Amino acid sequence: MPRKQLSRRHALTGAAGLGAATILRWPANAAEFAYKFGASSPMEHPAMAHTQIAVDKIKQETNGRLDITIYPSSQLGGDTAMISQAISGAMQMYLLPVDLLAPRNPALGITGVGFAFPDYAHVWPAMDGDLGKLLRGMAEKIGFYCLDKGWDHGFRQITTRTKPIATPDDLHGFKIRLPVAPYLVSLFRHLGASPTTLNFSEVYSALQTGIVDGQENPLVLIDTAKLYEVQKFCSITNHVWAGFHTAFNVAAWNKLPSDVQETVHRIFSAEALAERQDFVSMTATEPQNLTSKGLSFNQPESKPFRDALGKSGFYADIRKTSGDEAWSMLEKYVGELG
Numbered sequence: 274m275p276r277k278q279l280s281r282r283h284a285l286t287g288a289a290g291l292g293a294a295t296i297l298r299w300p301a302n303a304a305e306f307a308y309k310f311g312a313s314s315p316m317e318h319p320a321m322a323h324t325q326i327a328v329d330k331i332k333q334e335t336n337g338r339l340d341i342t343i344y345p346s347s348q349l350g351g352d353t354a355m356i357s358q359a360i361s362g363a364m365q366m367y368l369l370p371v372d373l374l375a376p377r378n379p380a381l382g383i384t385g386v387g388f389a390f391p392d393y394a395h396v397w398p399a400m401d402g403d404l405g406k407l408l409r410g411m412a413e414k415i416g417f418y419c420l421d422k423g424w425d426h427g428f429r430q431i432t433t434r435t436k437p438i439a440t441p442d443d444l445h446g447f448k449i450r451l452p453v454a455p456y457l458v459s460l461f462r463h464l465g466a467s468p469t470t471l472n473f474s475e476v477y478s479a480l481q482t483g484i485v486d487g488q489e490n491p492l493v494l495i496d497t498a499k500l501y502e503v504q505k506f507c508s509i510t511n512h513v514w515a516g517f518h519t520a521f522n523v524a525a526w527n528k529l530p531s532d533v534q535e536t537v538h539r540i541f542s543a544e545a546l547a548e549r550q551d552f553v554s555m556t557a558t559e560p561q562n563l564t565s566k567g568l569s570f571n572q573p574e575s576k577p578f579r580d581a582l583g584k585s586g587f588y589a590d591i592r593k594t595s596g597d598e599a600w601s602m603l604e605k606y607v608g609e610l611g
Contacts (some may be wrong), residue, residue: 304340306529308521311349311358312368313473317497319555320368320424320517321345323548327519330540339533341366351472353453360416362522369417369520370426371408375455377415380599381408385456386591388579389607390428390514393553399606400516407602409518418526419518420538422545425552426515427491431508432500434486437571438508441465441581450479450488456591457489457513463587464578473498480504491515492559493552501566509560509572519545583611 310328314321321343328341349355349364352373358364375382383404390396399405400423409419431438431449438444445465451457453470461468469485479485480503488500489512495501519541529537560570582588588611592600604610 303337305338306340306525306533308339308341308365308525309349310341310343310366310368311355311364312343312345313347313352313355314368314494314517315346315497316343318493319548319551320426323424323544323551324368324519327540327544331536334536334540335533339529339537347472347474351474353472359520359522362524365522365525367417367520368424369412369419369518370452370454370515371412371419371518372454372456372515373452374412374415374417376453378411379455379594380596381411382454382456383408383591383595383599383603384516385454385460385513386595386603386610387456387460387512387582387587388575389603389610391607395607396514396516397549399603402606404602404606407599412518412520413523416523417518417520418523419520420541420545422542424517424519424545425549426517427493427552427556428511429489429491429513429515430495431489431510431512432487432495432504432568433506433508434480434483434504435506437506437569438487438510439571439573441578447487448485450476450485455594459590459594460512460582460587463582463585463590476500477503489513492556492563495568496559496563496566501563501568505567505569507563507568507570509570510578511575512578587611 310324312321316322316325324343328343331339331341349358352370355364355367356373359367372382372385405423409421412419436443441464444461447466449461449466449468450471451461451468452473458468458470471479476488477498477500480488480500487504490500495507526534564570
């Protein structure tokens with residue numbers, strides 16, 4: 274299904290052509306479109322805080338025609354359940370980690386290639402450019418219309434209950450929780466770990482009860498989800514960058530009039546750019562913040578991990594799994610891998 278091309282000028286010209294006497298404001302408290310927006314992250318996460326700002330602005334600027342209700346912290350189910358709900362239309366919007374669609378199209382996991390993105394100078398040109406465009410197009414074929422500007426979820430770090438992770442050998446046999454993201458599972462298996470896939474809503478209890486000994490997530494989520502209460506060590510590995518997209522069920526998106534679509538695009542794009550700045554600022558303070566809450570930090574060298582992945586055949590396997598198009602697009606922005 275082709276993506277609609279939006280034009281603010283077209284939307285305004287169309288409205289002006291109706292004549293001032295015929296332009297009616299939508300009645301207060303009578304939403305023409307009432308959409309549910311599900312997410313696994315808590316409202317304290319910068320992406321959720323800026324989503325709330327965007328939702329409030331959209332309701333105001335559309336005179337209440339589009340009323341979006343946010344359901345954070347997996348209130349509507351885990352990510353696997355929310356993906357199914359959003360595809361079916363039971364939920365109209367979802368804060369989508371695109372790599373979680375890899376079970377439906379392996380190429381969509383390409384951003385989860387271990388140690389591919391060294392820094393943000395490589396992330397945003399790729400995600401705002403041709404790589405992101407490719408992934409959003411693939412997601413649309415599955416049933417998600419993704420807005421162009423994605424949210425930052427940061428670089429992922431490993432937390433543990435038993436020991437810090439200093440070398441690849443420390444991961445051998447290590448029981449680690451991972452999201453249902455095939456590339457992350459492959460990454461840690463190639464490093465010798467013993468992964469268990471769980472939706473994020475189950476992570477805290479799994480760590481608390483010892484089902485797993487560790488997990489990996491960006492520092493901001495480790496803080497906002499209070500994982501420091503059930504973990505002792507945090508190793509700054511930066512092994513994968515993570516992000517979200519505001520995604521609509523395709524049919525729900527297509528139901529919106531073009532002027533409402535334009536408003537949604539404009540407001541969410543501005544908030545996504547603001548969130549990226551806030552996320553970096555918040556992440557910079559997290560080591561000190563989390564240290565005060567009991568976490569102990571170390572920062573291992575990344576080269577031994579990359580070398581171990583190369584020797585294990587990880588990069589060759591992922592290239593074969595993802596396909597030449599996605600792999601070549603990733604290497605366009607980060608250079609040759611493996």
